[in-house]
Amino acid sequence: MHLMKTNRDIHQQKWIWHFEKNRMNRKEPDWQMPFAMEEKKRRALAWSLAEYQLGDGGGPCCLIARDADVYRASSSSTQRVTDMWFREEAEHSRLLSGAVRRLGGTFVTDTFAFRQFQRVRRFMGAQFEMLVLLQVEIISTVYYRIIRKHCDDPPIVEMCTLILRDESGHISYHRDRLCQDHPQGWNLFQRAWFYFLGYACAAVLWLGHGRALRTIGMKNRDFLAQVHRGLRGFVRSVLRRTRCGQSKTVLLPRHSHEGRAF
């Protein structure tokens, strides 16, 4: 038990270094650049990004599960790495605010979906909350890739690239954390549960933002294909690492500026 805790601390220390390093070389998008966009597209993007600004770090930017304090207090490295992860989430909210202002959008401070999401996060334990946040990160990766592909405004494209870079690290962090917690890998039930939560999360995104994303040029089949690829990629990477016994060692984050975490 003591050894496991030590391994976890070493693993978390690696991620603390990652988050420290990731704070460097962050070029702020040039929000003052001249702006030109088709009105229909501008309106759709402004609405969608304003809602996303609330969800991606704009609300309570920390773990809010009923046992969150117990989880954070389990070790100093757990507390540090969790805080660093959420500091990047707060940065996403700041970047998204820049995009909303550029698009002339109206900031959103509360929605029904957001309230329900907070309720779920609060009600379940910290482990479940982190699993749900991981799903949101995988599905958000799809969202930002779609925005980046269909939005031809350079500062917004740059913002998406920055957020994708961070989310890629977050997904890898969760993967390594889960591999530590489940060194034997996931059984069939755990995999089915993961896919179920992932598709539920994708459905919420599609219902809420599908129309706006279609307005800027997204095709439903591309959305579905990317969601499936994201979830399957994550499950396979967990299986690969646990099967090889790599979860016993500390894995450095592997991601690129393309925002792919696996």
Ligand SMILES: [Fe+2]
């Ligand atoms: Fe985020």
Ligand SMILES: [Fe+2]
């Ligand atoms: Fe994230």
